[in-house]
Each structure stands twice: as structure tokens, then as C-alpha cells.
Amino acid sequence: MEAKIGTRNIKSMIFKGIIVFFAFVITLPLIVVLLYIIKQGITQVNWTFLTHVPAPPGEKGGGIINALTGSFIMVLMASIVAVPVGILAGIYLSENPRTKLAYYSGLCVDILQGVPSIVVGIVVYFWVVKPIGGFSAIAGSIALAIMMLPIIIRSTEQTLKLLPDSLKEAALSLGIPYHRVILKVIIPCGFAGILSGITLSIARIIGETAPLLFTALGNNYFSLKITGQMESLPHVIFTYATSPYDDWHDLAWGASFILLLFVLTLNIVTKLLTRKWKIQL
Amino acid sequence: MENTIVRAENYNAYFGDNHVVKDVNISINKNEVIAVMGPSGCGKTTFLRGINRMHELIPNATAKGKILLEGENVYDMNAIYVRAKIGMVFQRPNPFPNLSIYDNVVAGYLLNGIKVSKADKDVIVERSLTSAALWKEVKDSLHKKGTFLSGGQQQRLCIARAIAMQPELILFDEPTSALDPISTSSVEALFHELKENYTLIIVTHNMQQAARVSDRTAFFYMGELVEFDDTKQMFTAPADQRTQNYITGRFS
Numbered sequence: 001m002e003a004k005i006g007t008r009n010i011k012s013m014i015f016k017g018i019i020v021f022f023a024f025v026i027t028l029p030l031i032v033v034l035l036y037i038i039k040q041g042i043t044q045v046n047w048t049f050l051t052h053v054p055a056p057p058g059e060k061g062g063g064i065i066n067a068l069t070g071s072f073i074m075v076l077m078a079s080i081v082a083v084p085v086g087i088l089a090g091i092y093l094s095e096n097p098r099t100k101l102a103y104y105s106g107l108c109v110d111i112l113q114g115v116p117s118i119v120v121g122i123v124v125y126f127w128v129v130k131p132i133g134g135f136s137a138i139a140g141s142i143a144l145a146i147m148m149l150p151i152i153i154r155s156t157e158q159t160l161k162l163l164p165d166s167l168k169e170a171a172l173s174l175g176i177p178y179h180r181v182i183l184k185v186i187i188p189c190g191f192a193g194i195l196s197g198i199t200l201s202i203a204r205i206i207g208e209t210a211p212l213l214f215t216a217l218g219n220n221y222f223s224l225k226i227t228g229q230m231e232s233l234p235h236v237i238f239t240y241a242t243s244p245y246d247d248w249h250d251l252a253w254g255a256s257f258i259l260l261l262f263v264l265t266l267n268i269v270t271k272l273l274t275r276k277w278k279i280q281l
Numbered sequence: 282m283e284n285t286i287v288r289a290e291n292y293n294a295y296f297g298d299n300h301v302v303k304d305v306n307i308s309i310n311k312n313e314v315i316a317v318m319g320p321s322g323c324g325k326t327t328f329l330r331g332i333n334r335m336h337e338l339i340p341n342a343t344a345k346g347k348i349l350l351e352g353e354n355v356y357d358m359n360a361i362y363v364r365a366k367i368g369m370v371f372q373r374p375n376p377f378p379n380l381s382i383y384d385n386v387v388a389g390y391l392l393n394g395i396k397v398s399k400a401d402k403d404v405i406v407e408r409s410l411t412s413a414a415l416w417k418e419v420k421d422s423l424h425k426k427g428t429f430l431s432g433g434q435q436q437r438l439c440i441a442r443a444i445a446m447q448p449e450l451i452l453f454d455e456p457t458s459a460l461d462p463i464s465t466s467s468v469e470a471l472f473h474e475l476k477e478n479y480t481l482i483i484v485t486h487n488m489q490q491a492a493r494v495s496d497r498t499a500f501f502y503m504g505e506l507v508e509f510d511d512t513k514q515m516f517t518a519p520a521d522q523r524t525q526n527y528i529t530g531r532f533s
Contacts, residue, residue, distance in 0.1 A: 098340070166375040170439070173335055174389040174446065175365025184392045188379045279378045280428050 034260070041257025044250050053222050054236070057245050064255050066222045067236035073224065074137055074216060074232060075206055078144035083198055086149050090156025090194075091182060097161075106157075113150035120146050121211035129215055137230035140216030147208060148201040155197025159190040192277040199270040203263045209234035233259045284310045285349075286450055286480050287332060292346035294327045294336055301327045303504040304346075311449070314476050316495035316512065317484045320527065324504040325484045329452050332482070333367040334360040350450070365389065368443030368451035368479075373459045374435030376427035376442070383423040385438055386410060389446040405445050412478075413441035414471050433464020440471065444479075451475070453483040457490065469494050488528060492516050500524045 048061050055062025089105065096102050120143050128139040163186060171181040187194065212218075212232050218239060219229040233255055240252035287309045294302035302324040309315055317325045330336040331344055334355055347354045355363045376385045386406045390397050397405070406423065410416040415437040419430070427438050436456060443451050457465040472494045475481055485491050491498050492512060499509040500521075508515060508524045519525045 164375070166371055166373055167377070169335065169338075169371060170375040170377065170442075171388075171392060172338060173333065173364055173369035173371075174392065174442070175361050175363070176389070176392045177361050180392055180394065185377060185379070189377075191379075280426065 037253065037256050037260055040250075040253035041255075041260075044254025045257060049251075049254055054220055054240075054248075054251065057243070057248065060247070062251065064231075064233070064236055064251065064258070066219060066231040067233045067255060068258070069222070069224065070137065070216070070219070070230040071206060071232045071234075073226065074141045074144055074212075074230060075202055077138070077141035077226065078148055078205065079198070079202065081141070082145040082148035082152055082201070086152025086197075086201075087156050087187075087194060089149075090153045091160060091186070093153065093157040094160035095182075109150045109153050112146070113154070116210075117143075117147060117208050118210035118213075121214035124211065125214035135215060135217040135229045137216050137226040137228065139214075140212050140230060140232070141226075143211035143215045144205045144208065147205045147211065151201035151204060152194075152197050155200070156190070156194050159193025159197070160186060162193075163189055189279050192274045192279065195277070196270045196274045199266050199273075203266040203270075206262060206266075207234050207259055209238055213238075233262075286311045286351060287482075288347075288349045289328075289332075290347040290349065292328070292331060292344070292348055294324070294331050294344045295342065296327075296339065297341040301504050302331065302344075305506045307499060307506055307509055309480065309482065311480050312476060312478075313497060314472055314481045314483065314495045316491035316498045317482060317501060318486070318488060318491045318498060318527075319501035319507075321486075323501040325499075325501045326454055328501065329454055329482060329484050332450075333364050333369055333452060335364070335369065365393070365446060366448055366450075368446060368448035370436070370439050370443055370451065370453045370456050372455045374432055374439050376430075376435050376438050378426065378428045380427060381424045382419050382427045382430070382438060385427040386441050386445050388442055409441040409445040410438075412444050412475065413437045414467065414474070415441055431464065433460050433467055436460060436464065436468055437471065440468075440475075444475075448479065450480045450482070453481060453485075455484055455486055458486060465490075488516075500527065502527070 049063040050068070051065050052061065052063035053066045054064070089109075093102050093106055093109075124139055124143040124146070128142055129135055132139070167185060167189060168181055171185045172178075176184070212235050216230045216232060216235070218235045219231045223230055237252050237255045237259065240248040240255065243249070285308050287307075289305050289307045292302060292305045293300065305328060317329065319325045327336055332348055332350075332355070336342050336344060337360070344356070347356065349355075350358075350363065350366070377388055380388060380391075383402075383406055384391055386409050387397065387402050390402075390405075407416060407420075410419065415434060418434060419438075422429075427435065430438060436459075440451075440456075457468050460468065469490065472481055472483070483491075483494065495512045497510065498512045498515045500507045500515065500519075500523075502523050508519060508521045510520065515524065516528060519528060
């Protein structure tokens with residue numbers, strides 16, 4: 001018996017050792033990627049880099065201002081559409097989980113979430129770019145909005161489903177009409193969760209390249225025209241990295257660094273805001 | 282009849298095909314404390330929720346018959362208006378977690394978008410919290426979130442929230458079943474004071490509580506109103522065998 005307990009303890013320790021080892025191992029890829037991009041990218045980032053358009057090949061300098069503004073504009077336009085639509089659809093799904101509509105619309109959301117981004121790009125290309133007759137930032141935003149929607153819908157739904165029914169009953173029993181119950185009680189109580197869904201969906205689409213290849217394409221010049229081609233961060237990385245020029249490769253690293261910084265900041269800010277605004281039920 | 286505040290006439294309630302409240306006729310006077318007791322699943326809570334039309338919020342729930350609130354059938358009135366006129370306190374304390382204690386009390390106005398001046402709100406908050414015997418405990422922390430309070434304090438906050446709307450009738454759905462004994466006695470003590478200004482209908486699982494706090498008691502069994510009488514009378518000499526069985530603990 002004694003001896004058996006001894007071997008059992010050893011087995012337990014080995015098992016614990018293994019899980020600790022793998023928990024550590026999975027942090028390595030992220031750390032390595034981060035360090036490498038920071039090392040390669042940080043030296044590229046300076047004022048010129050952030051405020052200038054790309055220089056022609058062979059010339060020194062040049063920057064990514066066109067990609068920064070382009071990404072910002074397209075993500076903003078996508079959010080303006082996807083955030084309200086996603087929240088409203090999420091409210092429906094959480095409020096009426098047993099209806100047929102909720103079942104099918106939930107199914108569609110799941111499928112949409114699984115659609116490869118390049119397919120979204122092709123669809124928008126055939127539906128928007130071709131009929132209009134040219135690449136445009138609007139088409140890019142549409143593709144991005146489609147990518148954002150399922151994340152926002154599901155996170156809103158999950159957040160609101162966690163709120164107890166008693167909360168809604170409390171409000172209804174005071175004679176508060178349904179729409180005000182949702183707007184003044186349910187959404188504020190689930191605000192932290194809804195917000196984190198939005199920021200995560202932005203973090204997710206800001207780096208999407210495939211849907212933009214077919215839609216906004218890119219633009220070497222500074223442009224705010226949403227009906228024309230527009231540059232974006234992931235696209236600028238793609239074109240610079242696949243070019244044959246060494247100084248363009250450096251710019252790609254710089255742009256990658258900026259993109260990574262943005263996604264990281266967004267994730268950290270989300271975590272902090274969620275903690276700060278989390279409502280104690 | 283002048284004195285009647287609520288009267289149910291042939292009131293029936295259903296969940297789908299399940300007939301949970303059967304042909305209830307009852308007449309409740311102003312400033313009475315009514316206890317509604319009965320075993321689990323006897324329809325007492327469903328009946329209570331029928332009075333302020335909360336019953337119909339559950340999918341598949343339907344109701345037939347009349348419930349007259351001061352002579353007017355609540356099923357002919359706008360449900361939102363009915364609910365604003367009748368206060369309700371639930372089994373579990375449910376203050377709004379996003380609002381301060383102060384805002385919780387005036388939630389009925391605030392969330393309905395009814396404009397009330399700051400001075401009037403101050404008066405409503407102090408009066409309601411005083412009536413709910415909570416003012417002394419929270420007057421220095423009115424702007425903290427209501428969820429920081431203890432369970433019993435939260436339940437009294439919910440009572441204050443109901444009182445703030447100046448209802449004549451307040452419904453209590455097993456208001457102390459989630460509370461510890463000390464909080465329970467503080468809520469029960471409150472019933473005696475509230476009686477001065479309000480009519481209270483209290484659904485309870487707890488027979489001692491019914492005996493302690495109510496003027497009259499209604500006994501529900503299998504969806505029927507079996508007996509409705511003075512509390513003393515009911516607990517000393519019940520008219521119906523089923524009531525007798527229930528209060529002597531032969532079934533629960």
C-alpha cells in the first residue's frame with residue numbers, strides 16, 4: 001500500500017509537470033513573434049513613417065499614412081453598420097431563444113462566422129465591386145462589416161443571456177415598457193460584455209487582408225474618397241513584403257509593428273474596460 | 282363594496298394546456314394584509330402575477346375571467362399602466378445592479394422617463410426608504426450601488442422602489458424565502474407598518490409567517506381557492522378538511 005501511494009504521487013507530479021510545461025510552451029510562439037516584429041519594426045517607426053505616403057521604389061523614406069487613415073475609415077464605416085445591427089440581432093436572439101427565427105438566424109450567424117474571409121471578399125466583389133464598376137473603400141467596409149457581425153451578435157447574445165430574468169421582471173413590474181426595459185436596464189447591465197465583443201471584432205477585422213484584396217484593393221496615394229480605392233494596413237504589409245525591394249521590406253515590418261501594437265492595445269483596453277464596467281449582479 | 286380594492290371573478294390561468302388557477306373568486310379590502318398560502322404548484326404565485334398582469338409575460342401563459350382593480354378590469358386596461366399602479370416585490374431581491382441606491386428607489390420614474398425635479402426626488406427617496414425601514418442604514422451611502430447591500434437590505438430596497446411609485450396595492454411573491462431569519466423578521470416587521478397606507482398581498486410558503494403578519498389568509502390547493510377567512514379563524518378552526526390537513530402538516 002505504502003509503495004503504491006508513492007508511485008501514485010510520482011505519477012501525479014509527472015502529470016502536473018506536463019500540464020505546467022505545455023501551459024508555458026503555448027506562450028512561446030506569441031512571445032517570439034512579438035519580439036521579432038518589435039525588433040524588426042520598431043526601428044522603422046518614426047514621424048516620417050507615420051505621416052508620409054509610400055515613396056517610389058529606390059527613394060529613401062516614405063510611410064504608411066495612407067494605410068493608417070484607410071484602415072481607420074474602413075473599420076469605422078464597417079462598425080457604424082455592424083455595431084447597431086449586431087447588437088439588435090443579438091438582443092433578439094437572447095430575448096426569444098425558442099422561436100424558429102432565432103434558431104435559423106442563430107444558425108446563419110454560426111455559419112457566417114465560419115465562412116473564410118476570402119469567400120466574403122469574393123461575394124462582395126461580385127455583388128458590389130462589379131456592379132459599381134470599380135474597387136472602393138465602401139465595398140471594403142461592407143466586407144469587413146460582414147466579418148464583424150457574427151462576433152458582435154454572439155457576444156451580445158451570450159452577455160444578455162447571462163443576466164437573470166429577475167432583472168427584467170423588476171423593470172416590467174414597475175410598468176416600464178419593453179423597449180425601455182431593454183434600452184435602460186438590459187443593455188446597460190450587459191454593457192461591458194457588449195463592448196468587449198465590439199472591440200474584439202475590431203481587433204479581428206483590422207488585420208483582415210483577403211476580403212480587402214477584392215474590394216478596397218489598395219492605393220499608393222493618400223485618399224479619403226470612400227468611393228475610390230483605399231489603402232489599408234494589412235494590404236500595405238502584403239504589397240511591401242512581397243515586393244523585391246529591401247527598404248520596402250523594412251516598411252512592411254514597420255507596418256506590421258503598428259498593426260500588432262493596435263491589436264494588442266485594443267485587447268488590453270478591452271480587458272481593462274470590461275473589468276472597470278463589469279456590473280456586480 | 283366601497284372598501285374593495287381587488288376582486289377576482291372566475292379567474293382562470295393557464296400555462297399552455299395546464300390549468301393552474303381554477304375559477305378563483307376573491308375580494309380583498311383596502312389596507313388589509315392578505316396571506317396567500319398553499320403547497321408548491323398550487324397556483325398561488327400564478328394568481329398573484331395575474332393581478333398585475335405579469336403572468337402573461339411567460340410564453341404560453343393565458344388567463345380568463347376578470348380581475349377588478351378598484352372596479353376596473355385589469356385585462357381591459359393597458360398592462361403597463363396596471364403594473365405601474367401595483368407594486369411588486371419578488372422572491373429574490375432584484376435591485377438594478379447598474380443603479381445607485383438612490384436611483385433604484387426612483388427607478389420607476391427614472392426608467393420610465395418621467396421628469397421629476399431633484400428636490401422632489403430627494404423627498405421621494407427619503408420617504409420611501411423611511412417607509413421601508415432602510416433610511417437610517419443607507420442615508421450616508423445613497424450613491425453606492427444597491428447590490429452592495431445585504432440580502433435583507435436589498436429586499437427592503439426593492440420594497441422602497443415599489444413604494445416610491447405610490448401604489449395602493451403591493452404584491453409580495455415569497456418575499457422572505459431567500460432571506461436569513463434576521464432579515465426575515467425585519468421585513469415582516471415592515472408589513473405591519475405598511476398596512477397603514479397600503480394593501481398587501483403576500484404569497485408565502487411559510488405558515489407561521491402567514492399567521493404572524495396577515496389579517497386574512499387565502500388557502501390555495503391544486504389551483505383552487507379552498508378557503509379564505511380571518512387568519513385566526515383559519516388557523517384555529519378551518520372550515521375545509523384540506524385546509525385542516527395543510528396547517529396540521531399532513532401534506533406540504
